[in-house]
Amino acid sequence: MSMQYNTEHPIPTPPRIWENMGFWEGIKEQQLVFQRCKECGTWIHPPRPTCPKCRSFEKEWAPSTGKGTIHSWVTYRESPHPSFKAPYSVVLVELEEGVRLVSNMVDIKPEEISIGMLVEVVFDDVTEGLTLPKFRKVG
Amino acid sequence: MNSISNKAAIVGVGVSGFSKDSGRTELRMTCECIKAALDDAGLVPLDIDGIVKHTDDASDEHSVTSSMGMGNLTYFGESRWDSAPCSMVLRAAIGVATGVANYVVLYRAVNGSSRRRMMPSMRASGQMSTSDLLQWTYHAPFGLMSEAGRVAMIVRRYMHEYGINSDQFGWVTTVCREHGAKNPNGMFYNEPITIKDYLESKVIVDPLRVMDCHEEADSAVALVVTTVERAKNLRQKPVYILGATQSQLSETEEKNSYYRPVISGLPEMGHMGKRLFAMAGVGPKDIKVAQLDDSYAPLVPMQLEELGFCGRGEGVAFCEGGDRIRVGGELALNTSGGSLGEGYLYGMNHVVEAVRQIGGTSTAQVKDADLVLVATGAGGPASGLILGGSR
Numbered sequence: 001m002s003m004q005y006n007t008e009h010p011i012p013t014p015p016r017i018w019e020n021m022g023f024w025e026g027i028k029e030q031q032l033v034f035q036r037c038k039e040c041g042t043w044i045h046p047p048r049p050t051c052p053k054c055r056s057f058e059k060e061w062a063p064s065t066g067k068g069t070i071h072s073w074v075t076y077r078e079s080p081h082p083s084f085k086a087p088y089s090v091v092l093v094e095l096e097e098g099v100r101l102v103s104n105m106v107d108i109k110p111e112e113i114s115i116g117m118l119v120e121v122v123f124d125d126v127t128e129g130l131t132l133p134k135f136r137k138v139g
Numbered sequence: 140m141n142s143i144s145n146k147a148a149i150v151g152v153g154v155s156g157f158s159k160d161s162g163r164t165e166l167r168m169t170c171e172c173i174k175a176a177l178d179d180a181g182l183v184p185l186d187i188d189g190i191v192k193h194t195d196d197a198s199d200e201h202s203v204t205s206s207m208g209m210g211n212l213t214y215f216g217e218s219r220w221d222s223a224p225c226s227m228v229l230r231a232a233i234g235v236a237t238g239v240a241n242y243v244v245l246y247r248a249v250n251g252s253s254r255r256r257m258m259p260s261m262r263a264s265g266q267m268s269t270s271d272l273l274q275w276t277y278h279a280p281f282g283l284m285s286e287a288g289r290v291a292m293i294v295r296r297y298m299h300e301y302g303i304n305s306d307q308f309g310w311v312t313t314v315c316r317e318h319g320a321k322n323p324n325g326m327f328y329n330e331p332i333t334i335k336d337y338l339e340s341k342v343i344v345d346p347l348r349v350m351d352c353h354e355e356a357d358s359a360v361a362l363v364v365t366t367v368e369r370a371k372n373l374r375q376k377p378v379y380i381l382g383a384t385q386s387q388l389s390e391t392e393e394k395n396s397y398y399r400p401v402i403s404g405l406p407e408m409g410h411m412g413k414r415l416f417a418m419a420g421v422g423p424k425d426i427k428v429a430q431l432d433d434s435y436a437p438l439v440p441m442q443l444e445e446l447g448f449c450g451r452g453e454g455v456a457f458c459e460g461g462d463r464i465r466v467g468g469e470l471a472l473n474t475s476g477g478s479l480g481e482g483y484l485y486g487m488n489h490v491v492e493a494v495r496q497i498g499g500t501s502t503a504q505v506k507d508a509d510l511v512l513v514a515t516g517a518g519g520p521a522s523g524l525i526l527g528g529s530r
Contacts, residue, residue, distance in 0.1 A: 017269060077342050
């Protein structure tokens, strides 16, 4: 089971800004990328104008392996927004690079999700103009 | 420690009570509460030369000043986030202690039940700050659209790391409702619950039940703060600010600090608490009554751990059965009922209840309560107070 949408309601998609543009451009190309500091190599998410370790402003958008584990998760039994059909789960994935990303799972029931589960990224074309990085169970 | 300790006191309190529909504007409730707080203190509007408000409050200082005929302001400013109640008292104390102002009023008025609160997600995107955008871009499209859901993510990890079952959080709500049932000012007067009611309440965002979540309300509070010297000549026995401090750390986010190595704690509370106790010159063992942030029940055991009332991972056991956290227990919690058992005013009612305990006028009075700790802002920027009846 994957996330179900009420397509007559627009999915909330806050606009892109300079700091996160590269992330969403990557998703359009079916690539999961995160900010990485060019000076010290620190992976950064959510994006920042500076590296919090070395304060460099020089960063690049570097590809993630897309593999990680479930760090935490919740299941909405009642929907807080008309575009999402409850029940649905939201997961916090810890990628191999050490950054964490809020996302959803595909092809799994909420009760089958557990902390520590190995997952990998997939790209979900939820509407014509919106692709979202989601995750599926590995193995 | 160079500090604000023992320089200022709370000398007046005005409250609107709690309801599902106040039937009036936030501005009107603010003015009613300020008038009541000034009467309580024995002051008049022209005595007031400072205002501290919440950034998100609907009543700005211009309309409040004009409505109340307070023509003499020399100090005004704001606090933000859910930690604002204790932060606003700190701002007020700083104002009077430095002599920038003599009498500062601080307030919060929210029609949180009758008027749906504005969430950043609901705002036109053009009005969202860069900080909000960076958060919401990564949360909203995935349906993480409510504060309860954001908190639930932290709670799940806390449960996982310490082997906690979500049923165990029920004692927090049960005790808050027991205390709230004695409070005619609150929304649950004469409506206590049992642990069974909690266990039967529906899950809204797993692992949180509806009874883990604060009760939306329309309510307002105003407080007056002045120097300890001026406080001596006023109508009420002063409630001294013995400690007041805040905490914000790297990777602190409001209710969604997901991006730091450990997400199962409330490190801002720990950071704030250490400074707070040092400032007041007391320790957790000296505190017999505390008003903690119970906007979501599981945040209470987490605060008990961070503030040093018990060890790491022991907060739930501390609350189990309720005896240690009821009036009469070793640490009476949220004696007005708090956000779960009185109503939600973002913790402003917690400060009021601390004042009442010290004045001996609580509806769930702890015997000889002379020292009360208040904590606001669990799961984000934190702030705290230690208030005392003697210096």
